[in-house]
Amino acid sequence: xxxxxxxxxxxxxxxxxxxxxxxxxxxxxxxxxxxxxxxxxxxxxxxxxxxxxxxxxxxxxxxxxxxxxxxxxxxxxxxxxxxxxxxxxxxxxxxxxxxxxxxxxxxxxxxxxxxxxxxxxxxxxxxxxxxxxxxxxxxxxxxxxxxxxxxxxxxxxxxxxxxx
Numbered sequence: 001x002x003x004x005x006x007x008x009x010x011x012x013x014x015x016x017x018x019x020x021x022x023x024x025x026x027x028x029x030x031x032x033x034x035x036x037x038x039x040x041x042x043x044x045x046x047x048x049x050x051x052x053x054x055x056x057x058x059x060x061x062x063x064x065x066x067x068x069x070x071x072x073x074x075x076x077x078x079x080x081x082x083x084x085x086x087x088x089x090x091x092x093x094x095x096x097x098x099x100x101x102x103x104x105x106x107x108x109x110x111x112x113x114x115x116x117x118x119x120x121x122x123x124x125x126x127x128x129x130x131x132x133x134x135x136x137x138x139x140x141x142x143x144x145x146x147x148x149x150x151x152x153x154x155x156x157x158x159x160x161x162x163x164x
Contacts, residue, residue, distance in 0.1 A: 002081040003027035003112075006071050008035050010042035011150050012052040013128055015120035017143050019086045020056055022114050029061035030084065036068045047153050055143035072106035083109050088116040088124075129154050 003023050009016060009032070023030045032052050036045040045066045056062045067074040075081060083103055085096050093113075100111035128141050132154035142150055 001027065002078055003030045003084050004033050004075065004078060004081050005030055005084045006033040006035065006067070006074070008038050008040060008042050008125070009048050009052050010040065010125050011048060011128055011142070011154065012055045012146065013120075013123050013125060014140065014142055015086065015088075015116060015123040016052075017055050018117050018120055019084070019114055020059065020062060022117075023084050024059065024061050026112075027082070027084075030063075031078070032056065032062065032064040033071070033074060034064065034066045035071065036066050043153055047149070051146045051149050054145045054149060057145065070106075072103060072109075075103070075107045075109050081109060083111045085111060085113045086116050087113050088121050 003026075005016075005019060005023060007016075012032075020030055020032065034045060034049050034052055042048060049064055049066050052064045056064065071083075075083065083100075085099075087093050087096055096111070096113055100113075103109050103111060123141055128138065128150065131138055131141065132150050135151075135155060138147060138150065
């Protein structure tokens with residue numbers, strides 16, 4: 001069965017990589033599906049795809065691709081698959097529970113959720129964007145191979161606008 005890890009990944013973090021590794025351990029392969037269309041104001045999809053590819057380049061069984069439109073429509077093109085999500089806290093749990101029901105009704109896919117590893121519970125893409133915009137060190141928050149891309153894009157783009 002194919003595993004799909006979908007999201008905005010704005011940007012891809014070390015927590016996302018941990019989720020990929022754990023997904024590989026269960027399913028043997030995973031497609032990281034990067035959403036092009038989102039109500040958020042993310043980095044361009046090509047930047048986000050490049051970061052995800054750089055973060056997982058050393059892993060076999062991983063593909064990274066963008067998708068346009070609804071995730072449910074994208075999933076329908078993939079055949080027999082499962083949607084994988086990570087849960088950091090009780091808010092995520094409720095959010096993902098509701099989305100599991102939505103995706104089941106829209107495209108018949110089941111969702112598997114992994115609890116975030118304790119050492120990554122505090123990491124989010126929002127925190128990474130903020131730290132990058134302030135010129136802070138990102139060690140322990142991102143995959144080292146992505147440092148230059150993230151600092152270059154988010155450091156210039158954000159310009160100290162976001163606060164923790």
